[in-house]
Amino acid sequence: MKRIKIQLVTLIIGLGFILPSCSDFLDQENPSSASSGSYWNNKQEAEAMLGGCYGVLQQQGLYFNYYNGADPRALDGFGTTDGSSGWWFWSPADNALSWGQLSPSQELVEVVWDACYKGIARCNEIILYVPQMGPDKIEQADADRIVGEAKFLRAFFYNYLTSLYRDVPLSTEPTSTGYISKSSKADVVQFITEDLKKVVESDALPDKISAEERGRADKGAAWALLCRIYLYNQKWAEAASAAQKVIDLGYNLEDNYLKLFSEAGNNSQEVLFAVRFSATIDGTENKMRGFLSTRNNENYYTPITVTGDLLNEYYDKNGKTLSKTSFTSEELLDPANRDPRWGYNFIGIEETWKSDDWINWYQVLSGHINKYQDYTVTEKFYDDQDYYVIRYADVLLMRAEALANSSGSQSEIEGLINQVRDRASVRMPHVTAAEISEAGGILNVVKHERRVELAFEGHRYFDLKRWGEYNKLSEYAYVGEAKSQVWPIPQKELDNNKALTQAPEWGGE
Known part of the structure; x- marks a missing residue:
């Protein structure tokens, strides 16, 4: 088993699941394997457990390696859609969506499911056990923040699951005796949005984190995640309102678009939530290349x-x-x-x-x-580039999309798009009536702007799914609208959990 060294205050997620060492780091194989009776003794131990929840973000299926926006083979969303094509060493797993080969026994289906539920199980431990520690072991404000961050991550994992598999088991306990049946997507979404909204409307999370704490969730990240969940589920008014909460917190766009996607951009005012990465471990370069960059000299990309x-x-x-x-x-x-x-x-x-x-x-x-290829780093082979899960430009365009779908003010929608175009290093012309007419409506202008602004950041696949543009989901083999709407539940889960049933599109009842 790979070993984890975690101190949440300086959380940096590395390719090998190993973080730079420090005297007060907890070093153990898996913090989440600790028993409830022997581990929850102080803030440091609780934060180490929370670090294990954040650590799942780096696992295969989410923001490291095979299938997501962070992988060079999948930068426009799972390596499929109408954006990018791999030209090197494809494996059957990498090709699952591109070639229409998704199935209940496919590795991709299992990997994403496993990663999300591992994260959920770890978050459930935090949510259950930290409040039981009491004031002698942890101050109330620290406990509230740790639980709040765990609920943020749990909502994140469940949104990922429902966006792909639709109806999934809703587990709120660390362990379960017996089988768990599926809950409807609507019920899961209602649970995570109500749960996260209570957190973000409380004082559990800070309004904004400091540069030293980047990688942790704050109110800006939580409101942005709520906006995303609402948007993915056609809750337009709620999505627009959540986006406005982020705007009211005073975020700004990074003037230099190219700088944003470099080491220098890691602390940008535009980044709301990121998976942190360090290419060095204990002063030694990680020889697996950068988290996103695959260059090996100034001429390679x-x-x-x-x-x-x-x-x-x-x-x-x-x-x-x-x-x-x-x-x-x-x-x-x-x-x-x-x-x-x-x-x-x-x-x-x-x-x-x-x-x-x-x-x-x-x-x-x-x-x-070329995005995320940091050519400013010349003194070393690898760069320490974080992966941006949510940034402010996305929030502005999510509000624009929500308003466009709910007969919102067209002038405001145009203003939100224009704000993205007004970035000092972009300065593209503002939206015009002619552009709207040619595009077929203001919503299509928003879709265009999302695509050109957020290319290779892992949004395209999910955008196309919620827009119902299923024929664009696969670059090579369109499998039809029904199977494009939902992923199959992994066969091994069906074998192990007799209460589960397969999605009807994949042969279930």
């Missing part, structure tokens, strides 16, 4: 090929779509003539196969991912 569909989503610098632009196809390959985010997110763009009459040039543009 992730080998994932970006699809022409995504590349051509970006307007020209005058705010014109490629169907309306006055630039030639060759001129559009120059980042100086495009939305600046085109150049920040991609590198090595070129036009290929121009002689093939059956392929037009919009389809055959090729390029590679």
